[in-house]
Amino acid sequence: APHAPSLRGVNAASAHLYNAAEEQETTVNAKPADLSGYTRVRQKLVAPPFAPEHEQVATGGPKIVEIALETEERLLVVDEDNGGEIWALTYNGSVPGPLIIVHEGDMVELTLRNPASSMLEHNIDFHASTGALGGGGLTHVFPGEEVVLRWKATKPGCFTYHCAPGGDMIPYHVTHGMNGAIMVLPRDGLKDKDGNPLRYDRIAYFGEQDFYLPKDENGDYRTYEYAGDDYADSLDAMRTLIPTHLVFNGSVGALTGDNAIKAKVGETVLMVHNQANRDSRPHLIGGHGSYVWESSFTDPPMRNMETWFVRGGSAVAAMYTFEQPGVYAYVNHNLIEGIMLGAAAHIKVEGT
């Protein structure tokens, strides 16, 4: 892997805006926590658009929830129609990374492993955590390294996590797919503004990814041999702020047609939308956001929205109960972004 050393060099050189990370590795991570009284459970993560097994209302006291993420650099076809492909940087191989679900008061104990075959350094910043750059300052792993990070989920809501290795490598990794969401449920589950319980039958987890694929002088998408080789070209494309592709679950059509999410008439679906970088405005064609949590689960949900908002660098939950059968489209309702750049998914609802 002759490419890795030079990339580490770039990373170090571009660190001037984010050089706080290394510094914190020595200053934080202080008080040894008292973990007596916590039960240990292991959460088996699954690939999006699915959610791991979980309780909506927590039984028993706070737990230590063990999760494992492995960084994986892989060639991903973004759009088979136009030749767009990318050396994606991922957690567990998927874009977005897997959805994690815990309850308020639980401890998250993450093992983050970077296999020796990787080209690049990675880490993880949990927006749900507190201090140490969201964990970013404590989790830098070079190829062949692993690290364990433990933090307490004190704030209920959906939150982004993402790689943030330093400097321009931060937006580079994030716009190469290295982000996902954690949902921190209130111990007694979701509620409406009056405190009435809100329950769902399934979760649809949408990771919206903005890709900025470099083109050659003929306007064709460039190809690269190794992860990281597109670094300089990608920064140029990113600086335009205009993505070439905006997709759910890593590629155009990953969740449409035969790949549609399935639900039944009468079922309530919680749609969790992660966008780690760029604002989005999801809309469910034929349905609504009956309950929408744009801020956190501490606030009462907004009601009956036609289109809701994902502040770039956020995860948001919206709930809808399907009343009629048919195919519903879930889109970023900048319709150029949703239809032409790819941010559209289907939910196929059966029943009567």
Added chain:
Amino acid sequence: APHAPSLRGVNAASAHLYNAAEEQETTVNAKPADLSGYTRVRQKLVAPPFAPEHEQVATGGPKIVEIALETEERLLVVDEDNGGEIWALTYNGSVPGPLIIVHEGDMVELTLRNPASSMLEHNIDFHASTGALGGGGLTHVFPGEEVVLRWKATKPGCFTYHCAPGGDMIPYHVTHGMNGAIMVLPRDGLKDKDGNPLRYDRIAYFGEQDFYLPKDENGDYRTYEYAGDDYADSLDAMRTLIPTHLVFNGSVGALTGDNAIKAKVGETVLMVHNQANRDSRPHLIGGHGSYVWESSFTDPPMRNMETWFVRGGSAVAAMYTFEQPGVYAYVNHNLIEGIMLGAAAHIKVEGT
């Protein structure tokens, strides 16, 4: 009309992301509704920025509100200063389409007519409705056809409606002007967070339209002979995500100077803002959004906003009582968008 067939071909070819529409025409539209007990009324639609005659507090029970929309393809001068013109796709000839106003619980009975002289297929998706792609799956009309769609307004708020014929034709039609708003009032009218009634003296209806006009190699705006001829060029311009024009009511200056909206000191104006595609951030220069409904009328209004937000693909209502005479400007407060691209209107307030 030799152009129509080829465009239908394009439409069919680009349908792979939205092919649910045709499918639903057979699966939905199921249960015959019981319409006994509903009174029938006809709502005479008027051109923007005006609102149709309506009650703020509903008298009597739920009604069937009959409305008629005709698709009209017309050459529109967007900016007489710089030669920008477009073969606009419209409902009833205006950009935005007319404002519709009903009450929660009413049935909307729309007759949608596409005249034989048209070049293109159209349909309509109401964000306020439920199921069948918001009506999009039930309302495809080719030139010379008409269709009747009936749906129940179950959610109170302002909502976008727009054409959504399938594939890339969706953003193409929407960014050619084919969108508007419906306001579904609570039966007992608008209220503040404590349940006190909020009444308005007039409505100012702003449709903000993002246009992406193709240019030739000299940077001059291209002209086209028929509606639809700009299809391929428009998609290229749209893909940049940067509009060439952003206007209220179809053209630069349509609501400024002599065309200003008029009001009086002491009057309360409800500003309804429709943006079917692109985020906006309206501001009333010299005034405020004293009450703003960004989500729906189910939620209490936000208060005293300097600048509010229209999630792209939404309609939003904001209320202000004018305290002083003078000319107020209503702008998209990205001031480049508001002043240079055209999203500015004037409200001329007289009195003392």
Added chain:
Amino acid sequence: APHAPSLRGVNAASAHLYNAAEEQETTVNAKPADLSGYTRVRQKLVAPPFAPEHEQVATGGPKIVEIALETEERLLVVDEDNGGEIWALTYNGSVPGPLIIVHEGDMVELTLRNPASSMLEHNIDFHASTGALGGGGLTHVFPGEEVVLRWKATKPGCFTYHCAPGGDMIPYHVTHGMNGAIMVLPRDGLKDKDGNPLRYDRIAYFGEQDFYLPKDENGDYRTYEYAGDDYADSLDAMRTLIPTHLVFNGSVGALTGDNAIKAKVGETVLMVHNQANRDSRPHLIGGHGSYVWESSFTDPPMRNMETWFVRGGSAVAAMYTFEQPGVYAYVNHNLIEGIMLGAAAHIKVEGT
């Protein structure tokens, strides 16, 4: 100053969208106010990121708060790495202009002075004020002129102020740095949704500025001899809607590293974010927006946000109590904008 006359010419020619301003100078400014019962105080303004001395809970009755702003046109290095510089247009020499703090019910009495050495006309529009284009219609000052504007702060919240001389000069002045924020506190201070007091130990005032610096044919940033010389080139760059730089406090790195804002463990910081033109989405890496006022202080704060939203043309307040030592980064979490274009600041938190 041979440049001034021609620029005034441009200003007059481009006024067709904003010509209301001059008109209002004669129609508003009507009723002489009764100022008996008001105490007079002078607020000494300070440079950002700091806040002027102030009370959180007002003692005594409403006051007349005298402030002085001087327009200053100065050459500003935006990014020393890439040669970006601009003839900034400022209030009191800083980008953003100084933070002003008053209480609801106070009168603001501003003296706005434009020194004779200036090239350009300026004025000021306070989003917090009512009528007269927010003061814009009453405050036009040519070089060598000064004006006094008095208005009552009737709405509590954080609000943008900015220069708005007319036509395309409005976005030109605003995107050259001529904007800042005023905070209008409730007389009894900030509160949570239940009415419990919320107090802060310090304020961090972030002015996010989008710059659109013209480049030459080689892609190097152009330089200009006088303020205003970049007018035509700037409009071309602005029309792309894509900033070349997005910075806090006027330049890349103005608030990072040695220039970091300082705080202590256990302290509560109120982060006031002004963005007069372009949407932003601030995130505190390692922390949260525990209380966020996106609309105004009339509404209860939103809770526990990972990333909040600044509607372009707004000022927003967010509160966080630091639990751990370390360096926190405050970023626009479109990470391309925050890391590559420059919208990042550091807060260095000491203690245990």
